[in-house]
Amino acid sequence: MGTFIIEGGHQLHGEITPQGAKNEALQILCAVLLTPETVTIQNIPDILDVNKLIGILEDLGVKIQKKGKGSYTFKADDVNVDYLQSETFKKDGRGLRGSIMLVGPMLARFGQGFIPKPGGDKIGRRRLDTHFEGFVKLGAKFRYNREEHFFGVEARRLKGTYMLLDEASVTGTANIVMASVLAEGTTTIYNAACEPYLQQLCKMLNKMGARISGIGSNLLTIEGVESLGGTTHRMLPDMIEIGSWVGLAAMTQSELTIKNVGWENLGLIPSVFGKLGITLKKKGDDIFIPAHKKGYEIQNFIDGSILTIADAPWPGLTPDLLSIILVIATQARGEVLIHQKMFESRLFFVDKLLDMGAKIILCDPHRATVIGHDFKSTLKATTMVSPDIRAGVSLLIAALSAKGTSTIHNIEQIDRGYEEIDTRLRAIGAHITRV
Structure with missing residues (x-):
């Protein structure tokens, strides 16, 4: 210590x-899983939580190259989906609150997402209901292993829908947005969080080929697309x-x-x-x-x-x-x-x-x-x-x-x-x- x-x-x-913004980094880094093409991210902070997430992405099979201070490229063209159910991930994911945002992109692109009950600051209850209720509304099946505190969602193909979030959760909104961009049809999210970091995520996804409108408001509309491409993004x-x-x-x-x-x-x-x-x-x-x-x-x-x-x-x-x-x-x-x-x-x-x-x-x-x-x-x-x-x-x-x-x-x-x-x-x- x-x-x-x-x-x-x-x-x-x-x-x-x-x-660079910690809370933006945790969202943006998870979004690289949505495409097999190269994503370049600049102004990434060199802090423990962000470095832990980069380590998890590397263990998932994402190819990562450091280009300079705070600048990395990510290429998720050979992702090891089975890693998410490994004992190593259950241990590493538990130590990082931001690991919850891996679920949305993994569910959207690979049809399954898993996460141990994440840790983080001891500042009180931080429920995950908003995340998983959103995934279920998109058509995913939810399961929870109470003994291991292990969450899972699975779906062959997500389908767009209307949803009213029970709270304007930033990470919950980010997770549902990342799941929705590859869903079939249109998703409408009301009572969405609209923090600048979430706006940054939506703008980056649009540069990758997503169709998100209403950015900066609490009403987001996402028209699903078949696939996303690479991009370059600089964090606030x-x-x-x-x-x-x-x-x-x-x-x-x-x-x-x-x-x-x-x-x-x-x-x-x-x-x-x-x-x-x-x-x-x-x-x-x-x-x-x-x-x-x-x-x-x-x-x-x-x-x-x-x-x-x-x-x-x-x-x-x-x-x-x-x-x-x-x-x-x-x-x-x-x-x-x-x-x-x-x-x-x-x-x-x-x-x-x-x-x-x-x-x-x-x-x-x-x-x-x-x-x-x-x-x-x-x-x-x-x-x-x-x-x-x-x-x-x-x-x-x-x-x-x-x-x-x-x-x-x-x-x-x-x-x-x-x-x-x-x-x-x-x-x-x-x-x-x-x-």
Whole structure:
């Protein structure tokens, strides 16, 4: 188990470039299974979860070549379908939440898809019903081995249909879209997720020959085609990492420039940080954050009531940023209610922030009220364990702003979502060592 040693209280300065988007990568990489032709993908982040998925694709028989930093070619012309029922896959697939998105393309192209109950962050229940209900509506037969927690779907040929999703699941929508592109007839998906990363998947599939309309809305129409071809695709910068760097700059009262952020794909993120009192300046496609020497003040609602920040399906605020926003609020001027609607265990990391001197009231598993210090009292260093990707980065941001030397264990959780984070932080002046 790896460890970070962080000496906090140092101001940072310089430029940082966000990695490719983790959540897009997990969808896009699975989509290479839909064609026997070569697919080139650029700006792939070098992180544990993505590298695990690339390893699984290689074990499936996909021919993979690295062309440069973040650039790979994939050719799935000799896929070993039997691998999906092997003990090796049952072990490897269980350790990666994104492996669920292998099922849609495998079902569409080869008539069968299997997956062990996937792991990932321990942030609460993350059901798979939306995925498999969609496959069944397309004509697949579903089976589940309760002893091995092993799911399977099979179909000779999927047939297009209308479906209303029970939740706007991003991975569920992506999986059903990938299954539908090779189905017979037309599929209509209502209450579809419409996140930028899902839009990227649909645009890439259309370049491969799919016929998807309604991209960017919650109503997708997919006209099935006989086959798909190869393409080249470049992934967006990671909006969650961009939000992390904004939070880091604010908490350490540092001047930072975040390069090439893709402003048009950030949605509400800049305005939510603005409500916390954080200044973001648009410079071309960069974000410039000045040093907040006088702190930052949380806005109230116009009737004077306490600001509430909650997650919601796109174009609402992504739940992945709420942990970071909570940490930022610990040094703000004012109070805010954080409402995490989606996952019931995601706020439990606040006990470590309380140890560091933060003023937080955990109202219930979904809500926390934060009373900011306004930098009149700094957080104090402590020893912590990273419980998941986003909480781990939030604790890292807290440690970089804290007085003294902090220790964070289980940093593999952070490495799952952030590329060479300690190296990149040292480049802008952070005092961080990997043990």
